[in-house]
Amino acid sequence: MASRVLKSGIYSVGAIDWDRRIFDEIIPLPEGTTYNSYLIQGSEKTALLDTVDPTKIEELVTNLQELNVNIDYIISHHAEQDHSGSIQGILEIYPDADIITNPKCKEMLKDLLLIPDEKFITIEDGETLSLGDKTLKFIYTPWVHWPETMSTYLEEDKILFSCDFFGSHIAESNPFVTDEALTYRAAKRYYAEIMMPFRMFIQKNMEKLKDIPIEIVAPSHGPVYKKPELIFEAYKKWISDETKNEVVIPYVSMHGSTKEIVYYLMDILVKNGITVKPFNLTSSDVGELATSLVDASTLIIATPTVLTGPHPSAVYAAYLTNALRPKLKFVSIIGSYGWGGRTVELLKGALTNIKAEIIDPVIVKGFPKEEDFKKIDALAEEIIKKHKENGLL
Known part of the structure; x- marks a missing residue:
């Protein structure tokens, strides 16, 4: 040129x-x-x-x-x-x-x-x-x-x-x-x-x-x-401290259990006026995920359990978030497991740079059941409450 x-x-x-x-x-x-x-x-x-x-x-x-x-x-x-x-x-x-x-x-x-x-x-x-x-x-x-x-x-x-x-x-x-x-x-x-x-x-x-x-x-x-x-x-x-009424959900689902939880949670949040930005980690552009974190108030990482920990794609999402240091206000973790594991512990340990409040994670055994959906309802209510208290809703 x-x-x-x-x-x-x-x-x-x-x-x-x-x-x-x-x-x-x-x-x-x-x-x-x-x-x-x-x-x-x-x-x-x-x-x-x-x-x-x-x-x-x-x-x-x-x-x-x-x-x-x-x-x-x-x-x-x-x-x-x-x-x-x-x-x-x-x-x-x-x-x-x-x-x-x-x-x-x-x-x-x-x-x-x-x-x-x-x-x-x-x-x-x-x-x-x-x-x-x-x-x-x-x-x-x-x-x-x-x-x-x-x-x-x-x-x-x-x-x-x-x-x-x-x-x-x-x-x-x-x-x-x-x-x-x-x-x-x-x-x-x-x-x-x-x-x-x-x-x-x-x-x-x-x-x-x-x-x-x-x-x-x-x-x-x-x-x-x-x-x-x-x-x-x-x-x-x-570069300001202001965030928007947005929830970012990077997720990966191996057999459908985690995806079921993600979509159930998204439906509640959207119905209550919160903008939700989901990213399927197996196919999403990592740059788009990074961009979504610039203004987001809440991050929810959703993952199945692989052996005893989070899916590698979820680990990468946590690592990326920790490296980028977005101005998040709230963080939580959702997902599923088969026989046990340390998913929550490991993901929390990967987010040490994020000075956000941790909302109680929800990890279910196998495919979500009625009592599991009640826990997701409670998580959604807590997110909605936090967004309202911070003048986002």
């Missing part, structure tokens, strides 16, 4: 990956993605902001050669290879370029890419770099989503180059947001899968940005925002 103009002297020169369907061997990419690299031409110097995934270096090089530029600086916001992996290749073409980054990122790049120490110029939080008629201000934004990440603010044009912060995985030919609803959904999924564990750090980083006049947000994945309020307001909601 050819380079695209963002503003005078500012270009998007990265690559679009239409075909990539998994990221870091764990995150599904149903919409593909982009590796956004930006070129800023000042009256005296030229800076390249990040590179691209190594698989796409030819596209980056072609775009730079077509612009017929010399690169003085390579700004590295983040050491992960989808941003930094082509730095060595770019240095081979532009050997006089210096790498501008912070001390933590410098050490990571040396370890990951074996770049020699003398190629680096390190900067501190708030430091500026003049390109002549354009000034870059560097803003440390740690833990979005690695400890060394930072952003660059182009003062004259009021553009924030935010790296992974505010990103989304969408492969689009237009560099700017064209479909706000699609971008919102993709950005929420990106937040859920990558940023949600760092919610408290994001709150602090958002605070650092609040007094900076920003007219454009240019992340390292997904489209560029000409209306920054779209993504800023979304992030304010996602």
Whole structure:
């Protein structure tokens, strides 16, 4: 894909990956993605902001050669290879370029890419770099989503180059947001899968940005925002402590017993005005499950007993939830067993990061019977009560 103009002297020169369907061997990419690299031409110097995934270096090089530029600086916001992996290749073409980054990122790049120490110029939080008629201000934004990440603010044009912060995985030919609803959904999924564990750090980083006049947000994945309020307001909601009147139920059922319990419980909750989002763990998109956890108030993991513990898919759902640290208010466990086991104990032990109230689990023997359905009735009543007490219903 050819380079695209963002503003005078500012270009998007990265690559679009239409075909990539998994990221870091764990995150599904149903919409593909982009590796956004930006070129800023000042009256005296030229800076390249990040590179691209190594698989796409030819596209980056072609775009730079077509612009017929010399690169003085390579700004590295983040050491992960989808941003930094082509730095060595770019240095081979532009050997006089210096790498501008912070001390933590410098050490990571040396370890990951074996770049020699003398190629680096390190900067501190708030430091500026003049390109002549354009000034870059560097803003440390740690833990979005690695400890060394930072952003660059182009003062004259009021553009924030935010790296992974505010990103989304969408492969689009237009560099700017064209479909706000699609971008919102993709950005929420990106937040859920990558940023949600760092919610408290994001709150602090958002605070650092609040007094900076920003007219454009240019992340390292997904489209560029000409209306920054779209993504800023979304992030304010996602990182807040507010939850919605929603119950998420990841479940797996081997012989129908657990599914019977799940559907019985869902029917009661829906009839009482609660939004229920079930996910059959044998077929659901894990990214959709993660996204549902951004706003949910209650999580109920439903599983049969395999040998003496929960089904491996339920274990993974618990592990994922624990890693993502959503702002859940309530958690419970339902399911079935044949002769016994430690399902509840093991799942509770897998959710140590979740600071939610545990509502008494319901585990039934075999196919649910009348007395079991009464226990599910009681669980449903307790969930409804909790949602009402918290102003969700």
